[in-house]
Amino acid sequence: MKRIVVYTSKTGFTAKYAGWIAERLGCEAKALKDVDISSLEAYDQVIYGGWIMASTVTGYDKIKPLGLKNLIIFGVGMTMNSDSAAGTVAEHNGVSADRFFYFEGGYNPKKAGLFGRMIIKMIVGSIRKKEEKTPEDMHMIETASGADRTNKAAIEPLIKFAINS
Numbered sequence: 454m455k456r457i458v459v460y461t462s463k464t465g466f467t468a469k470y471a472g473w474i475a476e477r478l479g480c481e482a483k484a485l486k487d488v489d490i491s492s493l494e495a496y497d498q499v500i501y502g503g504w505i506m507a508s509t510v511t512g513y514d515k516i517k518p519l520g521l522k523n524l525i526i527f528g529v530g531m532t533m534n535s536d537s538a539a540g541t542v543a544e545h546n547g548v549s550a551d552r553f554f555y556f557e558g559g560y561n562p563k564k565a566g567l568f569g570r571m572i573i574k575m576i577v578g579s580i581r582k583k584e585e586k587t588p589e590d591m592h593m594i595e596t597a598s599g600a601d602r603t604n605k606a607a608i609e610p611l612i613k614f615a616i617n618s
Contacts, residue, residue, distance in 0.1 A: 456498035456615070458482040461512035464565060466558030467504045467529040469603050474500060474527075477612050485512045490519065498523040500615060504558065505530035506572075508545035517547070523618055527611060529558035531573075533592050534607065554611040559601040573597050 458475040460482065462468035468484070475482035478500075485503075493499050499521050503511040510528040526548050532538050539555035546553075562570055577597045580590045596602065 454497045455495070456480045456500065457493070457496050458500045458502065459485050459488055459493065459516070460502040461485045461504065462529075463504050463511075463569070464558070464561040466561075466601070466603055467502050470527065470529055470556050470558075470608060471502050473605050474502075474608050474611060474615075477608065478615060485515065490515060493519060493521060496521075498525070498615060498618065500525045500527070500611070502527040502529065504528070505542055506569075508542050510542065510546050510548075513546055513548075525552050525554070525611065525615055525618070527554040527556060529556045531558065531560050531593060531596050533557060533589050535589075551614075554608075554614075556607050557602045557604065559603060560596050560599055561601075562599055 456478060457480055458471045460467050460471035461484070471482040501513060501516050501524065503513055505528045510526060513526060516524070528542050530538070534555055534557045539553060540550060542555060543550045543553035560573065565573065577594055580586065580593055583590060
């Protein structure tokens, strides 16, 4: 099977997952900016990953119009991995839940850029004002100071799905 992993990464966490996935599947990983989008139709399977901002998988809007038959999507975000987080992102992006995988990345303020840092500061500020904080809230506050929460083992469900698709 001819497959490729294509990704968009701002702070390096999505690129790390893309590299791990490509290594396990024995295929190439390429940044979206380095790919001729129309060439993706030549692949039997395309795995696309992007970082998540406001439940949107970045770059997916460029892949989606191709209507690729065997497309698998993964998103990398700051929130804890949960079925509800994955379901929300899949639904927001119009992706079938069985073809979407959520991975926890982290946060690198030095690579996030001014806009990204401002958004995170606003989110954390609003969380800090809450009287009762959930475990997810505390996790976000901790991550916002800078953290790498990538986990190589987290890719295994995607690998299994890709091999069996």
